[in-house]
Amino acid sequence: MSRDQKFFDMYSLVIGVIAVVALIFFVVAMKISDLTQGVYTRDTAEFKAEVAERIRPVGQVYLPGEEHQAAAPKVETTVEPEPVATALTGPQVYNAACNACHGTGAGGAPVVGDVDAWSARIAQGIDVLxxxxxxxxxxxxxxxxxxxxxRPDLSDQEVSEAVEYMVSESQ
Ligand code: HEC
Incomplete structure (x- = not known):
């Protein structure tokens, strides 16, 4: 066998091995990209919503009474936190609106901390109170x-929390 032939055989073998390795890398890379991008990104609801948002038509027709679809999500996020931010806690409500009578017993109001005055009332159940x-x-x-x-300006939730506070202090 001539030296050229020997070199050619080795050369083809090395090229062949490199080609096979490259093919394996390619197949593995395709599989991984399918698993990550396909399953975790492209098919998720967030991704689809973002694409829909980007490709939505510039102009839209609204009939009277229909909601403004594009602005809807922004409106929701700004409206929600408000009541939470301004709501008073049970003790705050009690001190501002209930203590005048329930701290002193004015008009026969059951005094907070007076276990006897409250036991029969508490027995009715917290929902009745x-x-x-x-x-x-x-x-x-x-x-x-x-x-x-x-105090009609208080929310039902605020008054309920004040009741819970009063009851917890009176048993
Ligand atoms: C102007 C006086 C006054 C104020 C202010 C007041 N209360 Fe009363 N409250 C009374 C009186 C009087 C009674 C007793 C009524 C009765 O038993 O006839 C009473 C009773 C109650 C009872 C018992 C009800 C029952 O079923 O026995 C609860 C609970 C109560 N008040 C919660 C509150 C809370 C919460 C506030 C503040 C948001 C508040 N009160 C503010 C006068 C007041």
Whole structure:
């Protein structure tokens, strides 16, 4: 065998091995990109929504009464946090709106911390107490419990938290 022939055989072998390795790399890379981009990115709802947003038509026709689709998500995010930010906690509501009567017993109001005055009321259940605090209640005391203690600006949630605080301090 001549030296040229020997060299040619070796050369072809090396080229062949490199070609096979390159093919393996190619197939593995395709598989990995299918798994990552295909499953975790291109098929996700977020990705599809973003594409839909980017390719949506510039002009849209709205009929009276129809919602403005494009602006809808932004409106939702700005509106939501507001009530949470301004809501008062139970003790804050109690001090601002309930303490005047329930701290002193004015008009026969059950004093917070007086376990005897509260035990029968607490026995009605927390939901009944919340209902009475929100909607008003007239029992055996000289004066009635006004709806929300006369503070209609408080939310039902705020009054409920004040009731929970009052009950927790009186048992
Ligand atoms: C103007 C006085 C006054 C204020 C202010 C007031 N209350 Fe009362 N509350 C009363 C009186 C009087 C009663 C007792 C009514 C009865 O038993 O006849 C009462 C009773 C209650 C009861 C017991 C109801 C039951 O079923 O026994 C709860 C709970 C209550 N108040 C919660 C509150 C909360 C919460 C606030 C503040 C948001 C508040 N009150 C503010 C006067 C007041």
């Amino acid at each position: 919340k209902d009475h605090a929100i909607n008003g209640f007239s029992g055996e005391a000289m004066t009635p419990m006004l709806p929300k203690g006369g």
